[in-house]
Amino acid sequence: MKLLDERIWSLFKRHWRHTLTYWSVFFSFGLCIAFLGPTILDLRCQTQSTLQQITWVFFSQQFFLLVGSSVGGLFKKTLLSSLSALFSCTLIISLVFAIIPLCHHVVLLSIAMAIAGKAMGVIDTIANLQLVKLYQKDSAIFLQALHFFTGLGALVSPLVADPFLAEDSCVLGANWTTNSSSSSSSDLHHLRSSLAGHGAALQNISQYPLNTDGTVITRVSYAFWIMALINLPVPAAVLTLMYYERLLPCFSNSPRLLDKDSLASTSPAGDSGQGHGSVFGCYNPAKLRNRPPTFFLLHALGGAILFITDGIIGSYAGFVYTYAVSPPLLMAHKTAGYLDSIFWASITAGRLAFIYMSYRYTAPRLLTFSLVGVILVQCTLLIFYTSCVFLFIGTCVLGLCISSVFPSMLAYTEDLLDYKGCATTVLVTSASTGEMILQLLVGSVIHSKGSYSFLLCCTIASFIGFCLFLLLLYVQHIHRNRYTDSSKNMDMKEKPNPGGS
Missing domain, CATH: 1.20.1250.20 (MFS general substrate transporter like domains)
Incomplete structure (x- = not known):
């Protein structure tokens, strides 16, 4: 048992920079996958769209996450392409968080979520691929930790958003009265819980007519800007790993660390990984x-x-x-x-x-x-x-x-x-x-x-x-x-x- 402990610990010490980086990008993945359900009603107010229109944002994110997952393997032929893709995708997620408050039309919001969804899919494939490539027969332990960070990000995201969610209707129509406040608040809580599971319950929302015209009062923008800041250390971590591996342009003439300790050389069959792709x-x-x-x-x-x-x-x-x-x-x-x-x-x-x-x-x-x-x-x-x-x-x-x-x-x-x-x-x-x-x-x-x-x-x-x-x-x-x-x-x-x- 001690020998196994020492072997796995030795493997981790050898690859700890890569491992921690891949874990951090999955935190970014979890952060992005969980925020839409709790905030969707406030985003409906921001875009002044109907519930039927806003729930297409869920589909946009899920569909392009699938597209990103299917093409993510194209970026793993070299460590440079893998880390460059992870850096771009994690940075895109922060940028999407930052620009969501500026999307005042549901089409713009759907496009932003499509871009984020594709970035998430690429992250999902590359991080799993690279960890399997690093640890191979010992990868199960590290993959469990990788997916734990997804859950951690998914727990943080709603906690950040919760203080900024509207308690009552965030679009006040001209006929808004105090008596309608309590019923609207109850409906909003019911809808928010119904939509929390990635917008699955689309069939049951037509019975809740909510205002689309009126004064928009929502503070959800602050939640997205906070999440953008929380996510920024992740692309910074990927950039730091690229610096360590001498993959940045300033090291183009220097011998790279990956040349003397190639990840592909860890394969018992000498497989370079070229079989992987989209x-x-x-x-x-x-x-x-x-x-x-x-x-x-x-x-x-x-x-x-x-x-x-x-x-x-x-x-x-x-x-x-x-x-x-x-x-x-x-x-x-x-x-x-x-x-x-x-x-x-x-x-x-x-x-x-x-x-x-x-x-x-x-x-x-x-x-x-x-x-x-x-x-x-x-x-x-x-x-x-x-x-x-x-x-x-x-x-x-x-x-x-x-x-x-x-x-x-x-x-x-x-x-x-x-x-x-x-x-x-x-x-x-x-x-x-x-x-x-x-x-x-x-x-x-x-x-x-x-x-x-x-x-x-x-x-x-x-x-x-x-x-x-x-x-x-x-x-x-x-x-x-x-x-x-x-x-x-x-x-x-x-x-x-x-x-x-």
Whole structure:
């Protein structure tokens, strides 16, 4: 145990500058992903748009996050391109925070969020790729820490915004009266909680008519400027790492540190990482012609599992409030509003706990524990669907169980594929796609079948995810055997024939 401690600590000391930098950019990612839900109503006032119009801002951010994730691998061929992309993207996030208060039309706001979403997607792919490349078989621990920083940023963002959010309507029409204040405040609290889960509950907002014309009174601009300042040390950290690695123009004639200690040299197979790229250009037919079918199946199954589990996270965060305030629970709006915060806090705490768990246990064990735990929690929530107390307990346990699936699956799939394929790009893109698409599907089912179907959809998705994981274990067993055999055959073909032809 001591030897493992010393080895991992030695690895961290060797790469601590890179590691801390990648962790910090994921704090920036979390900061940006969580601010929109709490502030969306104030942004509606700022742009003087309807609720239906402003919720398209959510779609803009999510769609371009998916685009950024899919093309992020293009920037990882060299350390210079990776760090340059991270510096640009983290700086863009600060700039977007700064200019959001200047966007007084919903189209301008959507464009700003699209730019931020693409930057977030690139950050998501590159930071995961580079950490896997640095630590490889030991990457699970550091990936858990990476995703903990996402949760930390997601917790900080709403806390910064909260003091500046409007208590009542932030657009005062000519017929505004004191008597309408309390009802408007209640509606605003209900809407804010409904929209906290990345704007998933779009079907239920038309019943709340709010003013679009009148005097705008909102202080949310200060929240964005504060977040822009909080985020500025992140691009500064990336720039500092580039300075240390002598990647800045002023060092163009100097020998670079990465030349004498290339990150690519850490690969046991000597892979330079050129197989990684955008999700569309990942599979080069010339390079992958001799790969066994299981090679592609592992990519597909790993992506499908994260499609399901990240979709569950997005759906649960988006609709647990709607479920809680609907029959049979009929929970008070203010009380139900805490569910989303508890869910994200438990995910953050779970990722912190799994940093140690990843050191003690293998990725397959952690994934089995997590996916079985998710199923048990979902089934118990279905059984005790009338209990408000158990909904809070189940929300907390669900967050703890599902928190480690993404980093564990990423580390495990890359390990199965010997760090040669496009696993990280495919898995990150699949997770982003699942989070967006499953929310829309679950939202449509809830709208047509009722709020109880929310738990049923999440439970079915949990079973599908676990079945896919069992299939992944079976395929990896076949892949290990076939890949070893094919490698031996390739080695035999490459050896010169001493007897001639």
